[in-house]
Amino acid sequence: MVQKRLLHLRVPVTLDEEQEIRTKARDTGLSVAKYMRMVSLGYLVPSAIDNQQVEKLLRINGDLGRVGGLLKMWLTNDVRLKISSKAEIEATLVAIRTTQNAMLDAILELRNKKTNT
Structure with missing residues (x-):
């Protein structure tokens, strides 16, 4: 059975702190209330930015794999894939x-974001 949250806590913050909390909550994909609750209770807060960076790195890694595969095919000396010039290499x-x-x-960029949080 899920317990309904009926109590509210007030936390005084500066304008800068409020903006930073809202930004961090948005970056994690959580509401401000859920973000603050998780942080306050010591839970690890997942970062949507980290996931986006990992996806970006995976796409780049895939690109490298395709380029490497093409280069490997060129180097097999297959007549159909003959390199026509040094410029292609x-x-x-x-x-x-x-x-x-x-x-x-x-x-x-990912490391800098981790360092700044």
Whole structure:
């Protein structure tokens, strides 16, 4: 049986604190009341931002896998996949580096958000 919440607590906060609490609650996908209740009772509050970053990293990782697979096919010496120029290899390597940099940026962004909370 779920117990109905009938009591309300008042917590004085500054305008900055209120905004920060509302932002953190929104970032977790929780109402302010549920967020404050979970934090106050010592529960681990899931972060929607963390989940978004993980999804972003997974997409980038998938891109890297596809680019790596293409490069591997090129290197098998299959006549149908013959590399026509050195520029194609260089373009593929640039794509890999770009994707790696995007992944690194996403990881650093996630780490910075964790550090600032």
